[in-house]
Amino acid sequence: MAPMAEVVLKDVVKTFVLQVGGQAQLVNALKGVSFSVRPGEIVALTGPSGCGKTTALRIIMGLESASAGEVRVAGKHVQGCGHDRGMVFQHAELLPWRTALGNVKFGLEMKGLRGKELTERAESYLELVGLKESMGRRPHQLSGGMKQRVGIARALAIDPAVLLMDEPFGALDAQTREVLQAELLSIHAKTGKTIIFVTHDLDEAVLLADRVVLMTKGEVQDIIDINLPRPRPRGDVVAVRAHDEFVQKRYLIWKALHAGAISSVLH
Amino acid sequence: MTDKALPAEKAADVVVPRAKFRLANGYITALSLIVVGTVWELAGPGMNPLFGSYPSAIWKAGVRMAETGELMKAIISSLQPFAAGYLLAMIVGIPLGLLIGRYRTVEAALGIYITAGYAMPLVALVPLFMLWFGLGFTVKMAIIFTLSIFPICINTWEGVRAVPKTQIEVGTSFVASPLAILWKIVLPATLPYIVAGLKLAIGKAVIAMVVAEFFTAISGLGGIIINTANQFDTAAMFVPVIILMVMAVGLTSLVGWLERRIAPWQTEISGREAA
Numbered sequence: 001m002a003p004m005a006e007v008v009l010k011d012v013v014k015t016f017v018l019q020v021g022g023q024a025q026l027v028n029a030l031k032g033v034s035f036s037v038r039p040g041e042i043v044a045l046t047g048p049s050g051c052g053k054t055t056a057l058r059i060i061m062g063l064e065s066a067s068a069g070e071v072r073v074a075g076k077h078v079q080g081c082g083h084d085r086g087m088v089f090q091h092a093e094l095l096p097w098r099t100a101l102g103n104v105k106f107g108l109e110m111k112g113l114r115g116k117e118l119t120e121r122a123e124s125y126l127e128l129v130g131l132k133e134s135m136g137r138r139p140h141q142l143s144g145g146m147k148q149r150v151g152i153a154r155a156l157a158i159d160p161a162v163l164l165m166d167e168p169f170g171a172l173d174a175q176t177r178e179v180l181q182a183e184l185l186s187i188h189a190k191t192g193k194t195i196i197f198v199t200h201d202l203d204e205a206v207l208l209a210d211r212v213v214l215m216t217k218g219e220v221q222d223i224i225d226i227n228l229p230r231p232r233p234r235g236d237v238v239a240v241r242a243h244d245e246f247v248q249k250r251y252l253i254w255k256a257l258h259a260g261a262i263s264s265v266l267h
Numbered sequence: 268m269t270d271k272a273l274p275a276e277k278a279a280d281v282v283v284p285r286a287k288f289r290l291a292n293g294y295i296t297a298l299s300l301i302v303v304g305t306v307w308e309l310a311g312p313g314m315n316p317l318f319g320s321y322p323s324a325i326w327k328a329g330v331r332m333a334e335t336g337e338l339m340k341a342i343i344s345s346l347q348p349f350a351a352g353y354l355l356a357m358i359v360g361i362p363l364g365l366l367i368g369r370y371r372t373v374e375a376a377l378g379i380y381i382t383a384g385y386a387m388p389l390v391a392l393v394p395l396f397m398l399w400f401g402l403g404f405t406v407k408m409a410i411i412f413t414l415s416i417f418p419i420c421i422n423t424w425e426g427v428r429a430v431p432k433t434q435i436e437v438g439t440s441f442v443a444s445p446l447a448i449l450w451k452i453v454l455p456a457t458l459p460y461i462v463a464g465l466k467l468a469i470g471k472a473v474i475a476m477v478v479a480e481f482f483t484a485i486s487g488l489g490g491i492i493i494n495t496a497n498q499f500d501t502a503a504m505f506v507p508v509i510i511l512m513v514m515a516v517g518l519t520s521l522v523g524w525l526e527r528r529i530a531p532w533q534t535e536i537s538g539r540e541a542a
């Protein structure tokens with residue numbers, strides 16, 4: 001198993017050039033973002049839309065490059081994608097021509113696995129997300145929740161040191177989301193992976209994360225520790241919601257996020 | 268783990284109505300053919316046989332030509348350059364379309380020729396082709412190749428451009444090489460477009476075949492059309508015309524069948540059987 005890794009962002013800047021009506025506009029998506037994630041930790045990136053949380057995640061993944069500053073994963077300077085990071089996409093992004101098993105195999109094939117080892121490894125990760133029986137189905141024969149499970153299995157199968165997730169449960173219905181949140185916690189308990197996920201759902205951030213990185217307008221506004229016990233109750237994440245710490249931290253983040261919006265309405 | 272494991276019977280349910288639907292469509296097509304054929308058969312004999320013909324007369328002419336062996340010889344002589352030209356267009360057109368769609372530089376360098384070539388008035392170039400390739404098999408193959416490569420290439424190119432960026436990013440995030448992205452993501456994602464191009468190219472190739480047989484050494488099915496038309500034997504002229512149309516329909520459904528074999532997910536997703 002790959003060692004758990006530390007992720008460090010130091011003064012990460014990202015500027016885009018946007019073509020607006022024939023005019024080039026400079027957009028500062030990230031204006032010097034710094035935070036670090038400890039090995040084995042779950043960190044949520046949250047904030048209003050356009051705050052740069054997804055851009056930060058994509059830079060950690062290596063799908064985009066930072067305009068300035070640096071990202072280190074396990075001490076190694078990030079340049080492009082690598083097998084030390086596994087990505088779970090917002091809408092799973094399974095390849096429609098491959099079966100559930102074939103999709104999990106994809107990442108492993110790119111890592112150079114072949115033959116029996118490839119199949120066994122893919123099957124064991126489908127089993128981890130509870131989809132062994134459905135391994136022959138193609139994505140259009142899977143529900144939204146099942147697709148995202150396959151997405152998680154595909155990312156975990158390459159045994160990355162860090163799991164990156166871009167609003168992984170955002171497109172799911174409330175019930176399925178709760179089931180998958182609980183499942184992610186149990187996968188974390190089993191694998192101990194470092195997990196960074198983007199979410200716009202405050203409940204989800206507080207529920208799952210050890211720390212929440214709150215971003216606004218391309219900057220880190222605050223980093224909040226969530227001192228909820230681990231392992232958090234599995235299968236019944238609702239119970240966590242009654243916890244004092246959950247209620248307090250959720251309110252704190254809500255207040256921080258809405259402070260700007262509310263004051264601008266009042267004045 | 269409670270969420271929706273559909274029972275197997277459920278999936279089987281979905282298949283049955285589709286098969287029925289397909290059968291019903293088959294009946295509608297057959298009925299349509301019978302109606303059109305009957306109307307033609309009834310209206311045809313009233314017409315001067317020089318200006319038109321009708322199914323039973325065409326059938327008789329067809330039987331006569333089949334008996335002499337003339338028809339079979341023509342079909343074989345037409346099919347050889349057809350198959351060679353079409354397959355060559357596939358072998359060159361698909362990889363070319365993939366490259367043009369995938370790489371901006373290749374697109375900038377070659378795209379313009381493909382777009383222009385698609386609209387090229389081929390008939391105007393046939394005399395030149397005859398100078399280059401003579402009058403035999405090669406010139407026919409070249410004409411069929413030239414007319415069918417463009418729809419194949421343009422469709423493949425368009426298909427590559429339509430591949431969702433996120434699917435490419437899946438490849439990139441798992442550190443796929445450019446070749447792996449092309450082979451394992453772009454090609455399968457583009458298959459429906461390629462098949463559409465192959466179907467369009469069948470029609471083009473049939474036209475090219477007849478044009479080639481008209482203008483170069485008169486032979487094959489196109490040759491029969493020219494000779495019978497010159498003898499004002501309209502019923503006999505319709506025989507190769509109908510054979511060509513049947514051939515195009517047959518080849519198109521062959522490509523459709525191939526698509527269902529190679530890319531079953533496509534028809535499953537769209538919920539429509541390919542034509």
